[in-house]
Amino acid sequence: MLHELRQFISEKQLFSPDEKILLTVSGGIDSIVLFDLFLKAGFSFAVAHCNFCLRGDESDKDEQFVSDLAIRNGISFHVKRFDTSSFASDNALSIQMAARELRYAWFEELAQTFKYDRIATAHQLNDIIETTMINLSRGTGIAGLHGIPEKNGNIIRPLLSSSRTSIRSYAEENNLEWREDSSNIEEKYARNLIRHQVVPALKKLNPNLEEIFKQNTERFKGTEQLFKHHIQQYRKELLVPILNGHSISIASIDATPAPFTILTELLLPFGFNFVTIQSIYKNRFQASGAAYYSPAFLLQKDREDWFLTTIEQISEFEFTVYPESTLTVPTGTVHFQTISIESFKGFSNAQNIAYIDADKIDWPLTIRNWQDGDKFYPFGMQGMKKVSDFLIDLKVPVSQKKKISILINKGEIVWIVGFRTDKTYKITDSTKKILIATFSPLIQDLDNII
Structure with a gap:
């Protein structure tokens, strides 16, 4: 598995040997295996642990476990406690989204303060499967099909080529200890429901589900790259600059191979949602004057064109x-x-x-x-x-x-x-x-x- 990790890091160019990594360790099996692999590989890294204070004594024991592990191996250790429930309430977020925002903001703060080149998380192959399923169930474009990227800015995910089964095998073979998060068995969370119910059913259809998803992910990435390239060409051709915005010829949109898809990709970056874009396209032949709004833009039909402008009040001047x-x-x-x-x-x-x-x-x-x-x-x-x-x-x-x-x-x-x-x-x-x-x-x- 160490060889597989090195090969994946090299192939995806996640980081170079001289870079300093901030390794995020929860205490669960995935992050403990990644910690052990980094240690054996001789990488330069420090550990960051988030205590979200959501599971009382269990959260505190996780913190102590990771702290002891880092100290025992002579690894620099960072820890922070968050009032996650209050943050979620104050910002109208779910607990999961609140925890995500808090941890990534803190990781970035640590990276800037202590000059870490990369932030490594322990996401693995099964996380890609679960994320893709969640995206499909909620509605997604092509980008949602490849799940989690192995590299996003300074965030890297070195374990994405490893399945949950192989990670557990490595942990048991190397007599590693880890902490079990009791919330992982609660199926009220979408990810846990997919993990415990959907994925096992799919594995009955195809025991090689993880390997198939790994192959599909690479195909989806390539398809997305081609798709983005062509969409960028359509943006240059179809978004015509005008005063304070752009015009879009309805006839030109209809002349493309996939008019609704092209229009969707043109308008999504301006904040228009899928339902609104459906309405815009459906009503494209109706009389002039129809107006559609995103948070920052106005799209208005005028004769044979749509006109896309910023929303702003022009007072008398x-x-x-x-x-x-x-x-x-x-x-x-x-x-x-x-x-x-x-x-x-x-x-x-x-x-x-x-x-x-x-x-x-x-x-x-x-x-x-x-x-x-x-x-x-x-x-x-x-x-x-x-x-x-x-x-x-x-x-x-x-x-x-x-x-x-x-x-x-x-x-x-x-x-x-x-x-x-x-x-x-x-x-x-x-x-x-x-x-x-x-x-x-x-x-x-x-x-x-x-």
Whole structure:
């Protein structure tokens, strides 16, 4: 088994011989076997033990047992007692989740304080089987099928290739002593129910269950890697950056090999749950306006697209604009520069740049959010038009309209920022100075979300 452990550590590159390991030891058979293997392998390690104070005298005896083991073998020992029940109650967590949060937070604290390179836990092959069963019973994506990773950041699990049977055989052959946790027989916990009822039934169907799960786990990992690679490509193609978010073409989603699966993988990182995504997909052909929320994002259907934006309240705003300045507005930044007509090198077709007759400007200007009733004379169009109608004609998403800014001169609209100027301020043969206003939209960085 020592050879198997060394081989697994090397194959999975869990740690190098010169690294210092924090070994988490509960006193149960798995962690005691891992302790013995680390000792025989000559690894540099220290021991950490959590006393969750949930089983009275039994918890204290576990602590004393692990302490004696570490001291007897000259191994550095860390111990901490937790008021797990109070923490669970205060944070609305189950006892199991509370214990998990407490122990991993403390392990990380120890690693940083004492410069441990890795934190080793004693999870083994049967834990993968149980975790996979739990994930399947609760609902899972492909990631839930491979159970527990052998390496996650600085957390390593060197025993994952060893079954519970082989671990017990090693412990008995080497006359090891360990502590039995009485709570492990209580079937009110999902993991114990699976361990004592489901796994034995499956082993009747296939006595080589552990080996089959080991093989399947490797297959699932490879499948997940391929899946993630292709999903990342779809994210780049289908999540189109817009002001403060992204647009998603419904037709483009439907053109993929598995539309609902692709949409699910696109939206899960934004906090949308599976049920909500089902509703989004089912109602994709209904009228515009349907809105769906995650804790931090809004997805809104508008015509043939979904628009994904952050949830934020845009209150009314108004800023004073001075010559040669740069101003930040909710949708980006606007830079103002005045040049002479002699320095002008020609117009750009980009709609984010406005060319304004500076001789008609009375500084300072104002930038504010547009309001109902605002009207202007759009350059290149006939007559006056309401800003609201102009934005509708351009099919600006409902979620974006309230963020649009307008540039004001003496109460008149000069520019719908990023869209269209008022023809009153167009450049003519008599223009002597040109105000160039350049809008740089705030495009959300997808990599910071995914």
